Amino acid sequence: MSDRALSFGVVAEAYERFRPGYPAALFDTVMTYAGRPVRTALEIGAGTGKATRLLAQRGVAVTATEPDVAMLAELRRHVPAAVRTVRAAFEDLRPGESYGLVYAAAALHWTNPEGRWSRVAALVEPGGVFASFGGPVQLADPAVEEAVRAARAPFLASDEVPSPDGTPPGDDMQWPGTELQRSQWFADVQQSVIERRLTMTARDYVGLLSTISAYLVLPAAEREQVYSRIMRVLPETVEIAADITVHLARRRSEP
Incomplete structure (x- = not known):
């Protein structure tokens, strides 16, 4: 697991405060695709439980897995008591129990690509659903x-996570849909986008940036310089484009 993947625990409280939650439309999208009641779900890399809450508050029995102890502690403060929590990286999960839904919220790109889909498939009931969703948070203007x-350029060329399989941004099917289409374990791969616009103060936007891995792995002195440089060029409030790209696939009964 990369340094960027393990960088979030130091800012667990900021992650909870500044990262936007997930809308009801996302739950509806997943359930419509499932086409049947989803009673059990496992989340890969649950963070502070933003997506966990979406499902657990609607009656799904969620098992939230997360390798970072600080993130998991923050999650436990905010999710319903019925949520089962497991401190484990995805690669450390052992097949046994299977679920109607296995999902990752802005976390799948941190998992090890080697054997990824056979490990996911082992956790999904035949006919069950895999879902991955997330997307960059960008300034709308x-x-x-x-x-x-320009403000961050001396320290950071880009703050985005590149496509794990090199799929160009303009292609019709984006990662991980590209890998799911090639996987022997999954069928009926679908991609959709839930549009989302948010308004926040400049300070909260910089707080949001402070939870993004590209900034977290900078040396502390550089990080503070970047944040102050960005603050100076922001208006008092900013509009954010935070569209959610959703990938859905169904577990084949036989590979």
């Missing part, structure tokens, strides 16, 4: 986005 890019 191109001029403000450009000003921020």
Whole structure:
């Protein structure tokens, strides 16, 4: 697991405070695709439980897995008591119990690609659903986005996570849908986008940046310089484009 993948625990409280939660439309999208009641779910890399809450509050029995002790402690403060929590990286989960839904919220790209889909398949009931969702949080105003890019440029060329399999941004099917289509374990791969626009203060936006791995792995002195440089170019409030790209696939009965 990379340094960037393990960088979040130090900012667990900020992650909970500044990262946006997930809308009801996401739950509806997953359940409509499932086409039948989903009673059990396992989350890969649950973080502070933003997605856990979406399902658990609607009656799904969720097992939330997360390798970082600080993130898991924050999750336990915010999710219903019925949520089962397991401190484990995805690669350390052992097949045994299977679930109607296995999902990852802005976390799948941190998992080891070797054997990824056979491990996922071992956790999903035949006919069950795998879901992955997330997406970059961007400034909606191109001029403000450009000003921020210039402000961070001396320290950071980009704050985005590149496509794990090199799929170009303009392609119709994005990762992980590309890998799911090639996997012997899954069928009926679908991709959709839930549009989301948010308004937040400049300070909260910088708080959000402080939870993004590209900033977290900078040396502390550089990190503080980047944040102050960005603050200087932001208006008092900013509009955020935080669209959620959803990938869904169904576990084949036989590979």
